[in-house]
Amino acid sequence: MSPYQTWQATPSITLEDDLLNTRDRLKQIGLSLFARHGYEATTLAQIASAAGIKKPSIYNHFDSKAALFLELSRDADDDMIALIDASLAEMADAPFEQRLRHLLQQCATFAYREHQGVFYKRFLLFPPHDLVAEAEAITEQGESRIDRRLLAFVQAGHRAGALRETLADDHFIAAFYCIIDGLLSETFMYERPELERRFEGVWSVFWTGVKAG
Structure with missing residues (x-):
C-alpha cells in the first residue's frame, strides 16, 4: 500500500472531534490541578495554560470554573x-x-x-x-x-x-x-x-x- 493510500485510510479529525478532545483534556488537567491545589487556588488561566489554549477558549466548553468543578x-x-x-x-x-x-x-x-x-x-x-x-x-x-x-x-x-x-x-x-x-x-x-x-x-x-x- 502506498503512503498516499495509507493517508487516505486514516479517519480525518473533525472540528467536533477536536472540541471533544479539548474538553476531555481540560477535564483531565482540571482534575489534576484541583486535586493538587484545591478549588480556590486553581485558576482557569492555569488550566488553559496547561492545556495549551487561551483562557477565553475554555468558555467554549465550560461556563465557569465552578461548572468544570461540578462536572x-x-x-x-x-x-x-x-x-x-x-x-x-x-x-x-x-x-x-x-x-x-x-x-x-x-x-x-x-x-x-x-x-x-x-x-x-x-x-x-x-x-x-x-x-x-x-x-x-x-x-x-x-x-x-x-x-x-x-x-x-x-x-x-x-x-x-x-x-x-x-x-x-x-x-x-x-x-x-x-x-x-x-x-x-x-x-x-x-x-x-x-x-x-x-x-x-x-x-x-x-x-x-x-x-x-
Whole structure:
C-alpha cells in the first residue's frame, strides 16, 4: 500500500472531534490541578495554560470554573457508583462474606486513584465554600444511589442467612458508610501499607459484629 493510500485510510479529525478532545483534556488537567491545589487556588488561566489554549477558549466548553468543578464532582460520584456495581457483579457468585469484604476494599481504595482519589476526598470532605449547596446536592444524589444498592445487598445477605437476624438494614448501611468515610479520611494520614493493615482490623471487628451466629 502506498503512503498516499495509507493517508487516505486514516479517519480525518473533525472540528467536533477536536472540541471533544479539548474538553476531555481540560477535564483531565482540571482534575489534576484541583486535586493538587484545591478549588480556590486553581485558576482557569492555569488550566488553559496547561492545556495549551487561551483562557477565553475554555468558555467554549465550560461556563465557569465552578461548572468544570461540578462536572468533575459528578464524574467522581458516577465512578464510585460504577466501582460498586463492578464489585457486586465481579463477586456475584461468591459467598456473602467475600462479597462484602471485596466491596469494602474497593470503596476504600478508590481514594488511591491518581488525581481522582484526592479530588474525591476534597470534594466529599472539603467542598468549596461557594459551592457547598451544589456539592451537597451531588453528594445526596450519590448517597441515594448507593443506598439502593446497599439495601439490596444487605437484604440478599439476610436471605442467604449470612447476617444476624437482628441486624437492621439501616444499621448495616450506616456502619458501612462510617467505615468507608473513616478509611477515606485516614488516607490523609497513612501510607497505603499502613491503611491496608488497619483495614484488616476494621474488617475483623465489622464482620464479627454483623455475621450470623
